[in-house]
Amino acid sequence: MYNIKTLNSISEKGLELLSKDEFMVSNEAENPDAILVRSANMLEMEFGSNLKAIARAGAGVNNIPIDRCTEKGIVVFNTPGANANGVKELVIAALFMSSRRINQGISWAQSLKGKGDEVPKLVEKGKSQFEGPEIKGKRIGVIGLGAIGVMVANDAVSLGMEVIGYDPFISVNAAWGLSSSVIRATSLDQIMSTCDYITVHVPLGPETKGMFNKEKFAIMKKGARIINLSRGGLVVNKDMLDALDDGTVACYVTDFPEQDLLGNDKIITIPHLGASTPESEENCAVMAVNQVKDYLEKGVIKNSVNFPNCDMAVKPGCTRILTAHENVPNMVGQVTSILAANKVNIADMLTHHKNNIGYNMIDVDGKVTEDIYTSIKNIAGIKMVRIIEEKSLY
Numbered sequence: 001m002y003n004i005k006t007l008n009s010i011s012e013k014g015l016e017l018l019s020k021d022e023f024m025v026s027n028e029a030e031n032p033d034a035i036l037v038r039s040a041n042m043l044e045m046e047f048g049s050n051l052k053a054i055a056r057a058g059a060g061v062n063n064i065p066i067d068r069c070t071e072k073g074i075v076v077f078n079t080p081g082a083n084a085n086g087v088k089e090l091v092i093a094a095l096f097m098s099s100r101r102i103n104q105g106i107s108w109a110q111s112l113k114g115k116g117d118e119v120p121k122l123v124e125k126g127k128s129q130f131e132g133p134e135i136k137g138k139r140i141g142v143i144g145l146g147a148i149g150v151m152v153a154n155d156a157v158s159l160g161m162e163v164i165g166y167d168p169f170i171s172v173n174a175a176w177g178l179s180s181s182v183i184r185a186t187s188l189d190q191i192m193s194t195c196d197y198i199t200v201h202v203p204l205g206p207e208t209k210g211m212f213n214k215e216k217f218a219i220m221k222k223g224a225r226i227i228n229l230s231r232g233g234l235v236v237n238k239d240m241l242d243a244l245d246d247g248t249v250a251c252y253v254t255d256f257p258e259q260d261l262l263g264n265d266k267i268i269t270i271p272h273l274g275a276s277t278p279e280s281e282e283n284c285a286v287m288a289v290n291q292v293k294d295y296l297e298k299g300v301i302k303n304s305v306n307f308p309n310c311d312m313a314v315k316p317g318c319t320r321i322l323t324a325h326e327n328v329p330n331m332v333g334q335v336t337s338i339l340a341a342n343k344v345n346i347a348d349m350l351t352h353h354k355n356n357i358g359y360n361m362i363d364v365d366g367k368v369t370e371d372i373y374t375s376i377k378n379i380a381g382i383k384m385v386r387i388i389e390e391k392s393l394y
């Protein structure tokens, strides 16, 4: 039986894939085998000795201590693209909101309650304060052309905008999916200095933290509108507030409200709703659960952010040994030497590595004793060993 802990509400569509015979799912599980999480902050969390995997039902993994997980041999998954359409639709809404002062106008209209028959007249008199430009023909910069950025860029083309995209690490898949009308920016500054609208779709990390700062606002086209449904930390709030004050930025839409951003007429604060659609929540949960299940049951890795993808068909009657180790010479050799010394025959084997971590699947004939398990675990540089028979032993 595997124990799965949920840290946020995870769609039933995903959880129902975990059969009750094999998985116990609870938000109170102690020392779980795996954790399913959305946005809960896990950065300071202590991990139990059983923890093998964390699956983020979503894209951003900045709430998970990836390096610490890698060090402990814990595989971290996310669900690439599963909520991209939900976010894209809200970005398009944000684009219109940033231009047409829709929500400010709605709040104002609501404030007329109690004015009786005067309301229609007051509306016509007051509406000019909420005027805003059309987006057709305007230039939009899309920073980050991954699952969300490509969809946003393509839809902006359909809306008649001139679209310029910046992503020095764009994947071949994303490039294939991008409209040929999208102009390629060769620098971030090209976006910052020429666009009427800027939307950002990059992960938050050391390289992107604070990418919207006073140096960038200094070169920005006056009156730019900025949409940030990625992460609050991409923007230096103080510098943004100054840029809004002096008119450099006409409107800032963020999915990440913070105290200092509230109550400003030029800031639209959305309560992190980018992926809050039944469709996105289901897609993410199904993908996250399937990935965790495959890993716990078979050691198969797909869509991990810290481990390599690795998949090998299970050989009937075999025992599967999984190891994670430092990506240095002779790690696999030491494992196979232990097997040879114990007269264990290898039926199949697969090794992959990603950055500084190596991952190894070995199917052997017959059983693996606890002594063999312990000898492998004691090899210097081994971060994790698991033995899977019909169900996981260790």
Ligand SMILES: NC(=O)C1=CN([C@@H]2O[C@H](COP(=O)(O)OP(=O)(O)OC[C@H]3O[C@@H](n4cnc5c(N)ncnc54)[C@H](O)[C@@H]3O)[C@@H](O)[C@H]2O)C=CC1
Pocket: 058, 059, 060, 061, 080, 081, 083, 084, 087, 143, 144, 145, 146, 147, 148, 149, 166, 167, 168, 169, 170, 171, 174, 201, 202, 203, 204, 207, 208, 229, 230, 231, 255, 272, 273, 274, 275, 276
């Ligand atoms: N508001 C919400 O509810 C949601 C927010 N997000 C945020 O959106 C971000 C993007 O999501 P996806 O498009 O699904 O991820 P993705 O991984 O498909 O795309 C990210 C893209 O950013 C690019 N990139 C990385 N560093 C860059 C840099 N310095 N400059 C330009 N491009 C850079 C990558 O090459 C990649 O193409 C997530 O990391 C997350 O923070 C994602 C889903 C929901």
Ligand SMILES: O=C(O)CCC(=O)C(=O)O
Pocket: 038, 039, 057, 058, 059, 060, 061, 083, 272, 274, 275, 276
């Ligand atoms: O689960 C959510 O609602 C947040 C989604 C998100 O921010 C992400 O996928 O990065």
